[in-house]
Amino acid sequence: MPSTYDTIAGIISETCDIPRDKITPDSHAINDLGIDSLDFLDVAFAIDKAFGIKMPLEKWTQEVNEGKASSDQYFVLKDLAANIDQLVAGKAA
Amino acid sequence: MRLEYFQMVDRITLLDPDAHLVRAECQVPEASPVFEGHFPGHPILPGVLMIETMAQTGGWLIMASQRFANMPFLLQVEKAKLRAFVTPGQPLQAEAELVHEGSGYAVVKGRLSSGGKPVAEAEIRYRVVPFPNPTLRAQMLETARRVAVPEAFLHG
Numbered sequence: 286m287p288s289t290y291d292t293i294a295g296i297i298s299e300t301c302d303i304p305r306d307k308i309t310p311d312s313h314a315i316n317d318l319g320i321d322s323l324d325f326l327d328v329a330f331a332i333d334k335a336f337g338i339k340m341p342l343e344k345w346t347q348e349v350n351e352g353k354a355s356s357d358q359y360f361v362l363k364d365l366a367a368n369i370d371q372l373v374a375g376k377a378a
Numbered sequence: 379m380r381l382e383y384f385q386m387v388d389r390i391t392l393l394d395p396d397a398h399l400v401r402a403e404c405q406v407p408e409a410s411p412v413f414e415g416h417f418p419g420h421p422i423l424p425g426v427l428m429i430e431t432m433a434q435t436g437g438w439l440i441m442a443s444q445r446f447a448n449m450p451f452l453l454q455v456e457k458a459k460l461r462a463f464v465t466p467g468q469p470l471q472a473e474a475e476l477v478h479e480g481s482g483y484a485v486v487k488g489r490l491s492s493g494g495k496p497v498a499e500a501e502i503r504y505r506v507v508p509f510p511n512p513t514l515r516a517q518m519l520e521t522a523r524r525v526a527v528p529e530a531f532l533h534g
Contacts, residue, residue: 323454326505327454329483339480340480342482343482346482
């Protein structure tokens, strides 16, 4: 079974037409991979479907905008994967 | 339908947020300046207006399910298929099924039919945000009553 990171890297590659080898766990979805907000919603939809979750994008965006969180926490792929794992675990609990 | 005002939905006939489903009647007008240009001698409803009709139908479902706290704005249209010409005076039935309600976005599958025959379909995605101002919200509530969105869905 692929890891969470592998699944989201595959989704990003396919959805945003980015070569898979350009995507690393340390890639920032926006700053490094250049994914814009429209494409990121595509990615979010695919992730929500793949994991059966609802990523709290509005909450994350608000926290970043208010300076309560760094965008790295949510948009660097290894951190995004960790957040998704938490959401999946929370759903199962 | 008042094509010139982009008011595509005449009447909601079924609105069931629990079943993620909305249906609506949309009567294509006999005459409209739209048909003078699209096309001279061969008036048909523009495909973009078929898509808009499905988008508005799904939009009523999203607004109702969120009790008119938020407004969906058209973001993306996927896999649109326009299967048949629609002519002046033709009655259309619109249907939208909520496929996914994400955080700040929503996805519906929209369908148009006429007399039981499929006319168009598309997957439609919206960005869903708080109403940008009270004027728009008030206007949408007024329109919701005109198209018979049940009163129970108009308030939180």
